[in-house]
Amino acid sequence: MRIAKRALGKIVAIYITVMLILVLTAGVTANHLLKERAKDLAAYGIGMKNPVLYEQIKREAAEEGVEPWEYIYEHLLLEKYGLSKNPFIMGIQLLLNKGEPLKTQIDKRKERELSLSRATLVTLTVMLSSVALIVAFGVIFGMKLANHPRLLEIIEGITRLFNGLPSWWIGVLLIVIFAVKLNVLPTGGLFTPKPLYGVAYVVDLVKHLILPIMTLFLVFIWEFMSIVARETQKEMYQPYIQTERAKGIPEKLIYRKHILRNIGIVLSSFTAQKFMEMFTDYLVIDYLFGLMGLGLVLKNSFVREIIPNVGVQITFNFYLFFATTLIIATISFGVSLFLEFLKGVIDPRVS
Template sequence: MGVPVRTVSRLVAIYLSVLLVIVIVAGATSNKIMWDHVHEAVLNIQSFNPYLYSELERNATSEGLTVEEYYYKLIAGSNSNTMNLEEFMFSGSDGEYYYRLLKESGGIRTDNLLLMGIDLLRKSFDYYRENPKYDFAHVIKVTLAVMGLAMVLTLLLGLFLGFRLANGRFLGTVEGLARFFNGLPSWWIGAVLIAVFAVELGVFPIAGLRSTPPKEGFGDFIDILWHLILPVSTLVFVYVWEFVVTVAHEVRNELGKPYVLTERAKGLPEGLIYRKHVLRNVSIVLSSFTVQKFVEMFTDYIVIDVLFGLGGLGTLLRASFVRTIVPAIGVVVRFDYRLFFVVTLSIATITFLFSLLLELTKGLLDPRVS
């Protein structure tokens, strides 16, 4: 087995780059929220303790700082190890956390976004470990099940139809279908399938992962598969045409090579030539193509997961933007940054591991890879 060292190194470098971006964005988010808390605290002091605010303003002016910067410097330089919400005017469940950030930063500004991002990610994972609001193990299983089924079916159909159409006259039609479905949003296809097969015909369930009440034993397994037919079919319907075209062109290219003509001249059966030579070489190209399409399919899966209410990573990503209807204001969207960064990091890690698996499979198929 050859190990594609360069490709694996490139994948690791890409993953580390994505991870670095996530950490820096998390650090910038943490920094922004912290300064929002400082600003809120200063406004509360200005409203409820004007005398203290005037003292802060006078001291800040003498040092050439804004009131917020001076207040931050005052808190960060304090020797107190206790948290007094009333004294420092921090509000919300994160007040103590951001007070600790102020204490540990020890300066007017927090410039080290990398350390703040790592701290925020660590605290986010710890938060959901201590407060199991979401079953992340179940969420990951649902995501892997849907993506795994969709990818396997797409590969099998792509290989089967690609071999059939390699020398057929309908390849041009399939190329047109590939371009057509490339231009359609996946949610639109999912909505059409729901309207036809779930609403109009009533053959499949509209959404969800299980029936109510849930079945038991093997019946529960069949029920889950029945609920997954429409979402998996949506993903397959979007991507299978490109796989068919790729396989067909590669098969046509392989069949014209000298080694195939030599094998045919020896009198070997067509089936043996296809299995022994053509399929293997096509699979090498297809594994590289699958890495790219997996990333695209994962993006569409997030939308499909929300559309069909499967409860995977797409549902959690949507849940990170909490919408609350306030009668006097309207719809207020609150950003659950902890959940957002946990889901984003999970998506990046799953994509990296799957891409790595495909590249190792490519090395297994092609001993020349090193």
């Protein structure tokens, strides 16, 4: 096996660039929010609650030739949280979890739901299971469709239909059919409220994951089958295939050994492209089914609170937002890297 070093180098370069942009954006955002907090403390917090302390801050700020809020920003906030003034270094510190005091306060009831490690595990389980089913069924039925042009045209029509439907609409439809009407599957969540152990625990988990995985499967399987069928049709009438048939090689062996191998390069690239599209749909599906994955974490990056006599206040939890974005980028990087290695296994000529 040879490795496509140029392709892998591009993927690594893209990932590093994305990571650097995320780190810098996180640092710039945190820096801006800290400055806004310093201004609020100077105007309403310390200035109103502790005038004596505020007068002392004003004197020391005048000695340094800065505004009171700048003094609060540098000496009270940055020093208190142990953060660098440099936005890039601050971004690294935040993503390494050193910005704990800067996070939006989360009550204990939601703490378990917003565990990044747990959310990542749930996301990987649903995403990889969906991709595995889509690839397996897409290859098996796509190759069969190559010999049925009329049926393939129908499948391509269904593909256009599902491409135009929102994934959440399909999810809601499945909930109505299987959870409400037939009452054979749960409406959402990961587990039933009662504690289960052993095999019963696994069965319960699988039952809760069926509808989310089925939703992603129905959204993307049709296009995958169409691509497999069209690529198979291109290979079916190549001279080397005709030669293999003339030798008396069984049709199943020809499909598995030659056609599948040759269309594998296109399929791996197509899978990598669709994986990111599926991730976008998953974030919506995650929240719809209450899976407590990265979709819920991303949603809770924007906390909406109704405060009496004030109104609706929306707080941006930039730590959760940027950490989740970095995890999504890392997962996508890992999948792309794996598919590039897979190309080298399928056909060393890609190197």
